[in-house]
Amino acid sequence: MSYKSILVCLTTEANAERLTRAACFLARKFGAHIIGLHTLQAMHVHPGVAIHLTDEAVKMFRDAQSRQAERIYDIFRQEMDRQDMTGDWKLVNADAESAGVQLVEHAHYADLVMMSQADPEHDRGDQSDIQRQVIMGGGCPVIVIPNAGRFEDFGNKAMIGWSATREAARAVHDAIPFLEGGEATLMWVAHSDRSADHLAETAEAVAAGLRRHKVNVTVSHWQNTNLAIGDALLNEAFESGCDMIVSGAFGHSRFYDFVIGATTTHLLNHMTMPVLFSH
DSSP, rough: OOOOOOEOOOOOOOHHHHHHHHHHHHHHTTTOOOEEEEOOOOOOHHHHHHOOHHHHHHHHHHHHHHHHHHHHHHHHHHHHHHHTTTTTEEEEEOOOOOOHHHHHHHHTSSEEEEEEOOOOOOOOOTTTTHHHHHHHHHOOOOEOOOOOSOOOOOEEEEEEOOOOHHHHHHHHHHHHHHHHHSSEEEEEEEHHHHHOOOOOHHHHHHHHHTTTOOOEEEEEEEEEOOOOOOHHHHHHHHHTTTEEEEEEEOOHHHHHHHOOOHHHHHHHHSSOOEEEEOO
């Protein structure tokens, strides 16, 4: 089992070089093919405003989008050439559908999707909630790279968040190409004794399975803690010298996430290292 097709979602000039460099590392590691993808932004206007738009204004907007796409392509191609890598480039027009829908469709053809952490300073308007769309609808694991720092070598020691759920189990299986032959810590967090026994038992069973893949895995836990699960994972990952986190994603409804707060959202907002998400 390995990743042979890596789809890199290049949304802005600010993240293009960092993501392409990280993708080249993974492509070399797994013998994979890289597909760089950029979606041209749609012009969203209210009907009442649209009648006042001139053809010249529409043309200026589309020309600006084309110039940005060309700059992103140049960054992608230059980094690929520098790394002596080959790959494909896809430019998708998002006029008819949102960028998220387009990215989800192309994710269906990949083994692994790479995206950047949200960057409010540079992200455009139609990028809101795009990570959730791709993670939940893409049908493959999504690795999100922090928007600060350079990540040219990672996945040697992973922190796996274990919650005894379908999403967590999917993440463990999806991460095996990274984990096989390496090191990992499988961590569970219990806020009460009631759930601790089940988490401990299932974590040991998962660890035994990973050892059959030649993963040097240890099991750790935080019990009866008031700390959010996301903070516990981030803290433990840093303290134990991990360079990647593996986590199930969006296991609850949007309402639950809004009211209670979700581990996935916390990791997306506060990550300090690459996180592989599976849904």
